[in-house]
């Protein structure tokens with residue numbers, strides 16, 4: 230049920246009355262600033278190509294104004310593209326008729342919003358059932374299935390409350406339940422937790438990860454918070470001025486940041502907690518004990534230090550040997566704070 | 576030198592001919608189609624007369640009961656309901672009961688017409704920028720043109736009586752509902768609309784399920800203003816033969832009957848206050864959910 234292939238090809242978005250006219254200029258490499266200064270058009274997205282892994286969490290990260298919201302809104306076409314395609318299950322969303330698009334939005338995608346965007350005049354239960362009622366599901370039935378989701382996000386007992394009666398965190402649980410209630414395979418989350426306090430944000434991340442374990446949706450998760458991205462993302466794409474400047478799994482991004490912009494992004498991250506030894510494994514074996522490849526540096530350091538040779542073998546989840554790590558390389562990985570120090574080391 | 580002191584103008588005779596020409600053309604139009612136009616408004620006339628007769632014929636305790644009930648239902652306030660009933664009793668006691676019933680029926684019908692026309696027009700304006708662009712200047716015109724200027728063609732077409740009076744009232748009172756319906760719908764939070772879209776709402780589903788309910792407080796403020804403006808027109812409407820509290824005021828002005836004018840004037844004010852308070856409270860209750868209170 231929960232699978233849908235999602236691919237974005239050569240997507241451009243320019244804001245302004247004569248957007249189409251400027252696509253060639255953008256292709257030739259005019260910068261966002263130049264386009265704005267000389268032609269008064271805003272470059273929203275610049276040649277986005279992304280293959281989004283199925284049933285995984287794809288994080289899209291970037292500073293404010295980098296085009297994250299614009300990008301996610303192309304997937305369900307809340308924003309019309311200037312050129313390019315968004316392919317879901319072999320169909321180009323950007324070419325669908327209005328009727329096809331409505332059907333697509335009802336069945337394939339659902340969305341969670343930064344400021345919750347709940348319907349203030351409807352109760353929690355009506356809000357959660359909203360997607361279903363739009364599809365024409367009978368009210369009693371919609372209410373019944375919405376109940377399951379209200380329970381899953383831990384809001385039992387609040388069915389009859391109005392959004393204004395709930396705290397921010399609770400409101401976003403309603404937003405999440407509303408999005409899940411339609412059983413759509415693709416879940417779009419635009420800075421869904423950014424408006425929440427740090428503690429509540431962590432709670433919500435836990436809820437999301439738990440649900441994802443069970444539901445295995447294709448999730449596009451937008452955030453400007455690196456810790457959140459590393460915690461949730463199976464894959465991360467980093468946007469800058471409407472362009473994807475790096476894409477990969479969290480380990481790759483931390484270990485080999487593509488440029489200064491990204492180094493800057495990751496400079497405050499707690500590397501000991503984030504980097505796993507599979508990222509620094511080298512060929513060969515040694516006489517030290519076995520460590521599992523998903524171990525974080527922090528935990529590996531103790532073991533490495535205890536080992537006589539200051540080396541350990543690395544095994545994968547199945548117990549197969551895949552190589553070794555040394556204390557030196559672990560400390561190295563811990564200290565490399567950015568590209569430039571990286572270069573100085575060599 | 577003449578050129579600098581005298582603005583170039585149409586000759587006196589030309590001007591007279593022009594006015595005469597237009598006048599006679601309109602008169603011809605009025606003679607030709609006046610009956611048809613009157614016939615078109617006949618249902619309105621009958622409805623108005625029916626309501627007026629109904630209110631006047633109804634036993635006064637029943638009316639008082641209805642006033643108490645409606646104002647309580649609208650405002651959920653015993654004080655307001657009691658105040659309304661007391662005002663009605665006093666107005667009746669001073670011999671203005673029938674006129675008050677006539678005025679209430681006029682205001683009610685005018686309000687119903689304004690809502691029936693105003694809300695759909697406001698919705699159209701909110702959906703299409705072009706419609707908004709076309710209608711806004713018409714609304715401006717309706718609100719700034721001196722009432723007597725449009726009273727004249729209406730009277731020439733339909734004569735003197737209730738219907739032309741009603742039309743004049745509606746022309747004057749219609750703009751606020753239209754404007755505030757349009758504004759209310761346009762002010763609905765963009766992210767909420769995106770949410771509705773993202774779940775695949777059709778335009779109708781979005782309109783009736785999201786936009787109108789969320790615009791309701793604004794729409795209702797428009798209705799409230801419309802009622803107030805209709806009441807403000809009562810005296811002027813009586814100049815073209817509309818019965819009600821306005822008529823004695825007009826008489827009082829013409830004959831300098833101070834007490835008569837004051838009494839009827841105060842009665843109009845009392846009605847205005849009652850309508851205003853009740854409808855405002857009702858409008859507030861429509862957005863109770865915003866403050867986290869339970870729905871009633």
Ligand SMILES: Nc1ncnc2c1ncn2[C@@H]1O[C@H](COP(=O)(O)OP(=O)(O)O)[C@@H](O)[C@H]1O
Pocket residue numbers: 244245271272273291292293294295296297298299300
């Ligand atoms: N409707 C619009 N008209 C013009 N410019 C826009 C519009 N929407 C977004 N932009 C611009 O596009 C860029 C990307 O915006 P957005 O996608 O909202 O960024 P983010 O979500 O990453 O903060 C910004 O420079 C923003 O100003």
Ligand SMILES: [Mg+2]
Pocket residue numbers: 297298299420
């Ligand atoms: Mg954004």
